[in-house]
Amino acid sequence: GQSLEQPSEVTAVEGAIVQINCTYQTSGFYGLSWYQQHDGGAPTFLSYNALDGLEETGRFSSFLSRSDSYGYLLLQELQMKDSASYFCAVKRSNDYKLSFGAGTTVTVRA
Amino acid sequence: DTAVSQTPKYLVTQMGNDKSIKCEQNLGHDTMYWYKQDSKKFLKIMFSYNNKELIINETVPNRFSPKSPDKAHLNLHINSLELGDSAVYFCASSQTPITGIGSGYTFGSGTRLTVV
Numbered sequence: 001g002q003s004l005e006q007p008s009e010v011t012a013v014e015g016a017i018v019q020i021n022c023t024y025q026t027s028g029f030y031g032l033s034w035y036q037q038h039d040g041g042a043p044t045f046l047s048y049n050a051l052d053g054l055e056e057t058g059r060f061s062s063f064l065s066r067s068d069s070y071g072y073l074l075l076q077e078l079q080m081k082d083s084a085s086y087f088c089a090v091k092r093s094n095d096y097k098l099s100f101g102a103g104t105t106v107t108v109r110a
Numbered sequence: 111d112t113a114v115s116q117t118p119k120y121l122v123t124q125m126g127n128d129k130s131i132k133c134e135q136n137l138g139h140d141t142m143y144w145y146k147q148d149s150k151k152f153l154k155i156m157f158s159y160n161n162k163e164l165i166i167n168e169t170v171p172n173r174f175s176p177k178s179p180d181k182a183h184l185n186l187h188i189n190s191l192e193l194g195d196s197a198v199y200f201c202a203s204s205q206t207p208i209t210g211i212g213s214g215y216t217f218g219s220g221t222r223l224t225v226v
Contacts, residue, residue, distance in 0.1 A: 030211065035214075
């Protein structure tokens with residue numbers, strides 16, 4: 001089987017930095033993805049890591065350590081519009097599925 | 111132009127009814143998916159088709175049946191609806207099952223199904 005763990009909620013103020021951790025247990029790990037979902041909206045793709053290291057896309061960065069079965073999403077210079085749920089998701093090499101974690105609700109306060 | 115469109119957006123129906131949700135993508139992708147999101151926001155894969163071939167068939171009640179008439183369309187038919195089927199159902203697509211991991215899935219806006 002497999003499991004994904006991420007915090008359920010994070011609250012921060014505008015301009016702050018938030019790190020959302022994701023630890024996974026799965027056989028045949030292939031890669032880790034991150035998605036953002038606003039209330040009432042569709043999940044949207046943010047980033048993907050297959051190799052160890054940091055991927056930066058504007059204010060958002062994602063990190064992966066395969067040896068630690070761990071990744072994180074870093075949200076910098078938080079804005080009110082970043083209030084949303086953030087999901088990590090893993091793909092195994094031996095099947096086609098993308099399996100999502102339970103999501104982290106980020107609330108940005110003024 | 112909507113990349114992945116689902117209809118209807120809202121569906122309220124009585125227990126025991128049969129209903130369908132339709133999905134269409136105009137991205138030229140080969141692969142389409144159905145995900146179910148429950149009230150706790152947990153997203154769970156149900157089915158996937160790659161170029162009209164079923165490639166993912168999770169353990170869901172056989173009251174749920176997907177149909178892919180062509181690679182741009184993936185419909186979901188649900189028989190004998192139950193209260194526990196109430197959820198948001200998302201359709202998604204990707205170029206292929208593998209490249210979609212790196213380039214991301216494109217999700218539709220969801221269908222909120224309420225069974226009363």
